[in-house]
Amino acid sequence: MAIKTDAIGKEWPGSTYQVGREKIKEYATALGIENPVHFDVEAARAAGFRDVVAPPMFCVVYALPAMAPAILDPEVGINFATMVHGGQVFEWGEVACSGDEITTTPKCVEIYEKDGKGFYVFESVSVNQDGEQVLRAVWTNIVRGV
Amino acid sequence: MNVGDQIPELKVTPDKYLPHRYAGASGDFNPIHIDVDFAKMVGLPSNILHGLYSMGLVARANATALADGDPRALKRLSVQFRGMGLPEQEIVVSGTVKSVDDNRVVVDTVATQGDNQIIRNAEAELEL
Known part of the structure; x- marks a missing residue:
């Protein structure tokens, strides 16, 4: 059966996440990151940040929820039972700090079949409350047996 | 910093409950x-x-090895996920400097558990 590609080019509405100090602390702790700029506002300000700053990979916290409507969209048609996360690209711009409101907008950029597997590629762009880009991401999901 | 230099290895053994803390x-x-029974049910x-x-x-x-943990240093990271990682087994992250262009450094990085590469072809680009 040929893979369904109708959703290529489809965009979904942006969704906004408010960054907070305690969430940054929780994320940094889970990853074993110890730099005080992620825990202590005074240390963060002394290092030149406006507030407690997120580690780069904190982007999953603010961007992942925005991806769900795209990945779950029946028009995309992903079979979750056999889906794996195949690859990931993150490109960072402005840092994310506590108090930021970050809006992430997903788009489907590619759907193709290769070696009996379906490749579903999404791109997202995340901007903060000042319109500065904090992240561009490419999310590749692979579905076996399409 | 020269092409071919190894970055210091990072070794971490995620405990049994790490996936729960990371999920949260x-x-x-x-x-x-986070559910052993469910995971086994799906093979x-x-x-x-x-x-x-x-x-x-x-x-x-990468941020620790090259930028003393500065969250501004990492500009791009691309990875492929392959073999799956398991709790309670040591993860070793190692990397080799691939290119140096003024203050931009690209590091080829892998994460392994024993013989199992859980992340491969990882390319980290840092601005130092």
Whole structure:
């Protein structure tokens, strides 16, 4: 059966996440990151940040929820039972700090079949409350047996 | 910093409950990461680590090794997820400097558990 590609080019509405100090602390702790700029506002300000700053990979916290409507969209048609996360690209711009409101907008950029597997590629762009880009991401999901 | 230099290895052994803490921190509660019974039911050996957790360790290893943990240094990270990572087994993140262009450094990085590469072809670009 040929893979369904109708959703290529489809965009979904942006969704906004408010960054907070305690969430940054929780994320940094889970990853074993110890730099005080992620825990202590005074240390963060002394290092030149406006507030407690997120580690780069904190982007999953603010961007992942925005991806769900795209990945779950029946028009995309992903079979979750056999889906794996195949690859990931993150490109960072402005840092994310506590108090930021970050809006992430997903788009489907590619759907193709290769070696009996379906490749579903999404791109997202995340901007903060000042319109500065904090992240561009490419999310590749692979579905076996399409 | 020269092409071919190794970055210091990062070694981390995620404990049994790490996937639960990471699920809470990241918001990804997919049961394959936190429910052993469910994971086995879908053919996995046990609950498996989140790929984005392992990617987080790759980011940490590079930022620590080259920029003293400065969160501004890492500009780009691309990875492929392959073999699955398991709790309670040591993860070793290692990397080799691939290119140096003024203040931009690219590091080829892998994360392994024993012979199993859980992240491969990871390319980290840092601005120092």
